[in-house]
Amino acid sequence: MSRYPYTRLFWQSEHSTVIAGPHIQVLDTNTGDVLHSTAKCEEDQIASGPIRCAALSNCGKFLATSGDDKKLKIWQVDDLKLLSSRVLPKKPTYINFADNKDILVADKFGDIFRYQLHPSSNESSSGYTRDALSSHENPSGGELILGHASLLTTFLVTADGQHIVTADRDEHIRISWYPQGYTIESYCLGHQKYVSAIHIPSFSPGTLISGGGDSMLKLWDWMSGKLLRDIDVFSAVQPFITVKAPKKKREWRDEDEDIEPTEGKRGRRKNKGKHGEKRSADDGDVEESQDSAIPKGRPGEASTEDSEVVFVVHRVASIPSLAPIIVFSVVGATAIFWFSMDDNYETCIRHEPFYKPIIDFTLEDDGSLWVLLDADRSSQGGPSRKGEGDDSNLVEVRRWTADNFTASHPPPLALALNSCTLPATQVDLKVLDLYSDLLALPKHFETEAEDRTQDLSQMGIDDAATADGGSNDGGITKRELGRLKHKQALRRLQEVGRGASLDFEPLSIDSKRVKGGGGDTLALGIDGT
Known part of the structure; x- marks a missing residue:
């Protein structure tokens, strides 16, 4: 069973x-x-x-x-x-x-x-x-x-309890005061895809490590928002990613689209005529309507031709006793990865294979690594197994010795967890959906959005004509204009960081309420939060 x-x-x-x-x-x-x-x-x-x-x-x-x-x-x-x-x-x-x-x-x-x-x-x-x-x-x-104006993926409160660091699906990392979250200290901007994991090591409290859909982990001075360095990890991780996602479907809908409330407990989408059909969501949970648009099938179930590798960093952690070692995992990968923050030039990404997809991991204070495995899933396409352990184990333990994680005799807790399991049906496991992030986090119209942004950039956009919510000759929606302004502002801010001059007028703060994410938010800050 x-x-x-x-x-x-x-x-x-x-x-x-x-x-x-x-x-x-x-x-x-x-x-x-x-x-x-x-x-x-x-x-x-x-x-x-x-x-x-x-x-x-x-x-x-x-x-x-x-x-x-x-x-x-x-x-x-x-x-x-x-x-x-x-x-x-x-x-x-x-x-x-x-x-x-x-x-x-x-x-x-958000x-x-x-x-x-x-x-x-x-x-x-x-x-x-x-x-x-x-x-x-x-x-x-x-x-x-x-x-935030989009789905929040993760957050943490700093060790001193003075700040809260938040990350979202729209590539933003924001540092705010806690509990006065409306007071923003800085932004860490530079990710090109969703941010799904953040961590501040106790041995380096001024450094923030972030990862998500980009091929790199980023190290920040989070108080100033300055990017310290990029660490390329994708090339080391890719051979171990065995769980893949179904390829993108054209009918995918971003959950950030405007939803207009109606009477009762239902909501309807604005501009529904442009999308060809009406959609609604029960109990007011309009964000859940995106589930119906997710490509059919579960990650890893599609054939090789119909699947693709989706990179999602699941967790980043560290151990004070192993300073400066940083450990991280990736959704659907069959290994745990780590590196040393002391590597100033070419960072060496090392790994410990487990030959089954890793769900999560926990680190003890002494450096012991507890890894939770999807042991009942077939491991296809990954490296052949040459290590120790039982293929049926749901939990594996490694001890830190010298400069590596090594297998040892499992402690009583691990033995109990591998023997005292809880029964589940196939329906239960399908509902559990361990790899939902592979479908939920990526934006499935990224290529089209980039093309659309380039088209919009070539148009003459009259801000005054759209300030009151009106349209323009190009038929550009208000949401597209907002996102274009954000991309333009971010691009120029990055140019300023490289020494270019600031040759554009800052965006004015509009006190009008605009639709963002799933509800009304004030248009504050360059990212709309």
Whole structure:
């Protein structure tokens, strides 16, 4: 019978927490005994569908999770007691603790809301009015921290708790003050594709490492937004990417398209006549309508001719005891990669193969590497297996010795995780969809967008004629104009950074509300956030 793979492991010295599909298990780290499991709980305590986002508090006592049911659930780790359950306004993309009492949740509409660990009495499940700057209502009374104009992929709060670093699908990295997210310190601009992973090493708190769809990892001085260096990683990673995505379909629709609310719980898309048909989304979750436009089939299921390599950096991490070693993983790759930040010229990207697609990894303080594998997936197209270990293992452990990760006798926790698995049906595994980022993050009209931008650049664009939302002779939409202005401003800012003169007038800040992402946002900053 099929089984759930592990999607997240929170290792602690006394007890560790692992997530598999919709289930949570707490195990004794030293013996491997299963202490608590939601598989034994009542049905109403189990998330409706797989857990997509999870975070452990700094003290290790509380676990925050959210699944397809869009509920933020807080668990007490000691006995896996469900402390609270709150409805989120939109599907979350990332969850993290700001400290031991606040939880931050990013969603598909680009907003980050803050929730208290223990719900206050004034939080109501109904009748909550939308914040003036948020793009959607919040039924659980979350406090808006900041917002982007596109889907937020990840974020982190700096070690001193003074800043929050956010990344989105539109190549932006923004550094804001926390919790005053409206106060922006700097931007780290230079990515050409989505940003999916960011990390600040504890041994170099002034350096930000970012990666996503570009072939390079970028190192930044995040306070100033200055790019320190690029590290080419794609050439080293590509031979190990065995999970591929179906090729792009022409009917793909960007979730950033304008949505116009109507009566009831439905929304409709603006300019629907231009797209040939009407579309709607139930329960007000218009961002979910993009799922119907995703090319049919799952990553890795298409034939070689109908698939393509999509590069997505999943996680970047480091260990203080291994300074300056940086470890990272890539969605659908069968190896873990690392490099040294001390390599000032030609950085050497090294790898440890696992011969099965890697879902996630966790690093202990002593340098031990815990890798979660999609062990039941056939490994085709990757390097032949010549290492140690069992092909059926869902968890593999490596120890850092000298200058490399090496296999050793698995600890009791690893043995227990590989033996005490949770059953799943084929339907359950299809819903789990481990490689959804390969389809969701890339913009499937990039080539057409570039061609369109070049066409627009050759046209004479009258800003005054479009300031009131009007059209022009070229039939350019207001959204296309906004994106073109942003690209032009970014290009010229980059030229200024190379010593060119600033020969254009800065864009004026329009106080009018414009449609961005999935709702109304103020046109602030060059990226529309």
